Amino acid sequence: MKGLGGADVPFLTRRVRATAPAVGAPAGPAPSPPAVAAQPGRNPLDLSAPGRAAAAGHGPSSHPASAAPPRHAASGPEDRLYPAPAFGELRQLTAINAVVRLNPRQAGVGSLVVTGTRGAAWEGADRTTGAQSVHREEIGTPIMTDGNRPLVGFVSRDAVVVLRHVRELRRALFIAAGGPLTVQGFAGAGFGVHGSLGAGERTVITATRIGAVLELRAESVPEDWDDGQIWREFGFTMTVGVGTPLR
Numbered sequence: 001m002k003g004l005g006g007a008d009v010p011f012l013t014r015r016v017r018a019t020a021p022a023v024g025a026p027a028g029p030a031p032s033p034p035a036v037a038a039q040p041g042r043n044p045l046d047l048s049a050p051g052r053a054a055a056a057g058h059g060p061s062s063h064p065a066s067a068a069p070p071r072h073a074a075s076g077p078e079d080r081l082y083p084a085p086a087f088g089e090l091r092q093l094t095a096i097n098a099v100v101r102l103n104p105r106q107a108g109v110g111s112l113v114v115t116g117t118r119g120a121a122w123e124g125a126d127r128t129t130g131a132q133s134v135h136r137e138e139i140g141t142p143i144m145t146d147g148n149r150p151l152v153g154f155v156s157r158d159a160v161v162v163l164r165h166v167r168e169l170r171r172a173l174f175i176a177a178g179g180p181l182t183v184q185g186f187a188g189a190g191f192g193v194h195g196s197l198g199a200g201e202r203t204v205i206t207a208t209r210i211g212a213v214l215e216l217r218a219e220s221v222p223e224d225w226d227d228g229q230i231w232r233e234f235g236f237t238m239t240v241g242v243g244t245p246l247r
Helices: 164-170 227-233
Strands: 097-100 111-115 117-124 129-133 138-140 152-155 158-162 169-176 181-185 191-193 201-210 213-222
Touching: 117 152, 117 158, 117 227, 129 152, 129 227, 138 158, 138 201, 158 191, 169 227, 181 201, 201 227, 213 227
Parallel strands: none
Antiparallel strands: 097 213, 111 158, 111 181, 117 129, 117 169, 129 138, 152 158, 169 201, 181 191, 201 213
16 A cells, blocks of 8 residues: 655544533523613613713713702891891781881881980990980980981981981880880881880880891880989990080
């Protein structure tokens, strides 16, 4: 037999025989491709690779930006007051309904006119105090405004508060002469106190500036008290010798 040369020897390969499944063992299902997690808001017909849109800044973020906290306007002392009727809502103050408040607009326009008072006392924002009677008897320190007009004083027989400069006022009080007491302010709004709030008592109206509002309150003192006793009851100590000389 003629021998084969190296070039005549064919390349021999070994065929691997497939292993037959074991008898009785059920064939397993074909492996499924790895599932892609569904993304919220993703169009099911979008065939682009997941994550590209988010990476480009067009998809939902896994860390949504938190909403900025709401900004609250700076609150003043008037925002912490208990509710009270607005100036003009009550036509008469009584022992039960004794408080009204002028809002910032009412407290900054025109004048507050008190009729039926025998005397007024005041305390300025600088804590200086003074008083004046309906007969123009005056003690303490007046509060003079830019127009050289007293912030609180008598015009004819009415006590007047110049509301344009109310920021210079801390508080004031008005002592009833014995009859009806009326208070009028912006656009004709006002109220009255008919007589005293109780037997043997005299009505006093206190005006207290709280932030940008002005609170008016009807209170009572013994009828036989003089003005000095009433001032002391409400904590007024006249500052004599400060500012304008005593007249």
